[in-house]
Amino acid sequence: MTGYLVRRTGQMVLTLFLIITFTFFLVQAQPGDYASFYVLNPDLPPEVKDQIRAAFGLDKPAWQQYLIHLKNTLTGNLGVSFGNFPRPVLDVLAERVPRTLVLFLTATAVSFYIGFFLGKAIAWRRGGLFEYGATISGAMLFTAFTPAFALMMIWVFAFRLGWFPVGKFLDPLVWRGADVSANYVFGNMLLSAAAFITFALLVMLFLKRFGRRVPSVVALPILLGGALVIVVAWTLSGIGGLALDIVKHMVLPVATLTLISFAGTMLLTRNSMLETIREDYVMAARAKGLPDKQVRDRHAARNAMLPIVTSLVYSLIFAIDGSVIIESVFSWPGTGLTLLEAVRSEDLPLVMGAMLFIGTLSLLAHVIVDVLYVYLDPRIRYQ
């Protein structure tokens, strides 16, 4: 098992290397070479141009440039952004990557849960208007033209109802006079979220040790208590209002991303369940006299989950792609929007940096899915 994971990780590193190479030559391949983009950019002062020439070896042949690029990338030197001059690309991305991560991790988790839940329900009670309606509306949402759908969400919930802000990461009016930076608040929010998740996992593990006969009712109050502690801590800290502002800005993009991506999981779960339901062990579970819900959840759905976990890679990448669109519509300052702005302003170092990060993100997703799969399927675990 460890061997398998090591091998998979090795493959991922190789893939990452290929992505770096690919983006480099892509940029090289376009009309006018890489160098001219730097050199001809009128925004740059002459001494910076010299600096870039030296750093990237732009006067050297392509393969040497490639080696230099590789070395720079591996040492974290992604160059200097034109658009955000003189901020280094790495610095720009370090600020934006967490914002994308939060957006798309939350949306993926929620949509996976909803999709799985609905999918198993419609497969279990087949036929009838519920299945038909869920399938049609699922397919509509799944194939909906994301920008139009996002704009519709904004129009309904931000303009007509006024529940949430139109877009962006924060509201400058709220933040006027605040003595902390947005990154600081956001960083602390991430820390609290991580702390809560760790706490929840520990509670679950702890309860599991008492066996199946401990009702899950016990878990809920403990978890709610934990959540309450965090909320109280934020309220007392004095920057709770600022955090609330960020949360408010998050709701609409997360909801939109969730709505467009849950259907994929739902439809897949339905098909996977329909195949699993015909397995003999599901019939055996029923024959054993297990309650209907237990047959569905512990036997059918648990096995139906395996192919879905494999396809979680697709969902994650779908969500990464989706977040590019969502970020641009909601002006959410994440990697996607950064990529788009960089592309529009021909800010090549930033384009390459953003692609690298998006690629890394999807590769990480890949690895995580592999680990999850190994955990879920004992047949692989013991190989």
Add this chain to the structure above:
Amino acid sequence: MESVSNTPEAPNARTPGSEASDGEPLVAVHGLTKLFPVGAGPFRKPSSFIHAVDDVSFQLGHGESLGLVGESGCGKTTVGKLLVKLLEPTDGEIVFRFADDSVAPAADDPWDSAAIRGRLLRSFRRRVQMIFQDPYESMNPRRTIYDIISEPLSVQGMGDVQYRVDRVLEILTLVGLAPAGAFLFRHPHELSGGQRQRIAIARALVIRPSFVVADEPTSMLDVSSRTGVMSLMQDLATELGVAYLYVTHDLAVARYMCHRIAVMYLGKVVELAETEELLRNPLHPYTKALLSAVPVADPGRRRQVPDIRGDLATPIDPPSRCRFYERCPAATERCLNHPHPPIEEKTPGHLVACYEV
């Protein structure tokens, strides 16, 4: 019951190998070995080997039927696949001598299996055919019966469409599917298991081979269609002069189909004898156990408990001693300390691989 004429007749009525030209066997297998690597990857050496077939030798006469019997995983199907060149042996040789040798490397020369490739392989395929176990999976469900049966003719470029249709109609009638025309454009899934297996026989025999490997052709059929397929195979063997290697796990079926039976255990042939001799007078402890494990349909009869221990071992890198040692009721010190016993003739025509017989 009706149609007693269709009853499988005793194969012993014919003398095995009597049609052999110059007394040479049709197939001579010597030291046949097939190892399958375990845990190998594109860039990794295998960590161990499955000894699927290990140093197996036997001969098969013209028109003879030899049964290869053993439990699943004993390597009997692998032997069959090696003979029809679906697999290449790791070691050992297989030599064929066909009676009507017009296309042979040179007239009357034996065909060395290892040297058959290219155009020679094609004419080899006209002489050696195979019938597969599963009548459901061994036919492409998208193709019609005509496509399936005429495949050997068409891939070998034999005749035009009309010729092939005639041959297919002819063989369909021969395997007892009438009216033949009604079957041509059906799909396998429209037929019953017994009918499908008749189609499989027709496909194997349409190019008139001399030798057919039958891999458990009746094991997935119902009792009532099984008998029909068995007697059909025997009738055709007589009529067309076909020799069979009959691979099966069922000793009772082998009894009705084969002149001689070879019993395999973990890649080795442990006993080989004429059918009735083997059943009446089994010498190897494994054969004895196998025989006493078959349930009998006679409620008045009580059979003895098979004298065997433990479960089937794995054939992965077996230790150098008798393969049956761990399960053998008669194992001695000698069996432990010596390599797997060689197969020897204990009584005329009765070969056994055991130190203690």
Add this chain to the structure above:
Amino acid sequence: MTTPVPVGPIPTPEFEVELGRGRVRFVLARLRLMWRSFRSGWGIFMESRMGRLSLFTIVAFALMAAAHPILMAFVWDPATYDPVTGYSFDQVEQPAPPSWKHPLGTDPLGRDVLSQLLYSTRSEFVLGITAALVTVGIATFVGAVAAYYGRLLDAFFMRLADLIIALPAISLLIVLSALFHLNLFYLALIIGVLGGFGGTAIILKSQALSIKVKPFIEAARVAGGGDFHIIFVHIIPHLLPLALLYMMFTVTSAIFAEAVLSFLGLLDLRMSWGIMIHTANTGGYLLGGTRYWWLIVPAGASITLLCSAFYLAGRALDEVVNPRLRRRND
């Protein structure tokens, strides 16, 4: 749970052919057979409400695409109705709401929205179908070959597919379109190639792998069939239904990708649904809500409808291809 299906004796020989002398009857019998299996598949497809609904939608859009050149040639005056260069002079204010003359109104540049919509439909079909054919052509071949030959060839194609799957397609297309100014054809090609060497290849390969281990492949080899015969006669026909299914999904993703890129203003096209929304968006009309609905609803709904129609057609096709998903046992 499977229903026991009793197999009776062969009923009346419906397909008995007197072969006579000649190929014609033979071929006819075969065609009749193909027609029969098509009809049974069609029956299952049409049995599903989703199948009927999606087919109806696709046909409706195809008619729309066909209508545009006819309207332009016989009914509409190009000066007013050309989707790109036309201008409606009799409207005081642009964009104008729907009227008898412009059933879907005009866009901010005074062009007829209905004409734009119909004109774009054709390009969406061309794009989707080209991409789908490229994908399926590549994926079928790669899948069959990788499964059949295995080893290094397989390892190479599967690692490549892993790599392509890991690439976020939209982000990549954004970069590509910015660097190379893609047109419709190149876009179709890129999407097709990405799909063909990517996920679809993996799925078709695993299907091909399950075919490769079937005994009928060994039977074909024993019959004397070579690699070419086995791949083209036995493996690829089994991949086609699944390939057709993934064609549908590729059409969906191609149309979707085009729309997104056009919306972001990154493509070099004359007109498309995405560009229509892009035009409205850059003019700031989108957040006007329902006031300028004709600028967004026709194009947005068309994208969603056509995408989901192809998607649902794929789903319904899935039930034809995969008997385990069917409701009734036969």
Add this chain to the structure above:
Amino acid sequence: MTDRSDPLLTVDGLSLSYQTRQGEVQAIRNVSFELARGSALGLVGESGCGKTSVANCLMRLLPDNARLSAGRVLLDGQDVFLLTEEEMRLQRWRRISMVFQAAMNVLNPVYRVGQQIIEAIETHNVEPTDTAARERVARLFRMVGLDPQLMERYPHEFSGGMRQRAVIAMALSCDPDLMIADEPTTALDVIVQDRILRELKAIQQQLAMSIIYISHDIGAVAEVTDVVGVMYAGRLVEMGDTADVFQTPAHPYTAALMSSFPSISGERRPLTNLPGEPPNLSDPPPGCPFHPRCAYATDVCRTEYPPQVKSGSHWAACWHPLDVTLVPQS
């Protein structure tokens, strides 16, 4: 509870059909039998004759397209089909358990084998605590000849024979009154099959449990059962004490089945070839369903279903029984 001399199970006039695309398939027609406490009943027949459907009826585990057209199944005098779904659920495994045909797939691959048995024990509250449940599983494992340590293993780590034993242990886990064994040894090698048959018989006698043993293998049925019923085309055509039925078969089908079974012991008697195919159950022939294949068939067989001929507990449904000691009942 009820009197010990009452039959444990009474099946009365059971008829079941499946709705399929090809029409209504009459899987079981008018099947009646009784099963005494502690005895072993065999059901013999070829595939598609309705054996497994009978088993599924007893468990009341029927696919959606099945319809019970007539008859009752009384377990301890209680009609199984009149219970609510929840009541039936509590009867399953506690009263009737089953060893399924495909032992390979009956164990859920993602859970430990022991856990899957404990699950049934907990559902029916057979043991008060977790520890007691584990001890019970260990006892069951020993009973079927498995090392109790194997509880902690996953199904894929078991060989075919071990899985079959684990499935038998699972079927015994809630002390059922009746165990249905549906082709429990079909996929196994003879030596393993022999052991499992012996263990099954020993356990049945030790626990004084009733058992219904379903198989197409006459030899296995003859060794394991006390009473045997022969099924053909959805009907029970002959029934009686195992010794009676197999020594003096009355129905021509039983006789044909027996003489087409090759045997390794005794003289080599010729095998009978039963011509034709079993009837199509969506369009069964009138009269006796066996008449198209029967050598003794006369006009009356072709038009009317035969009445029972009987002698003691041995009966057959035939106009021309081979065993003349059986006489028609008024």
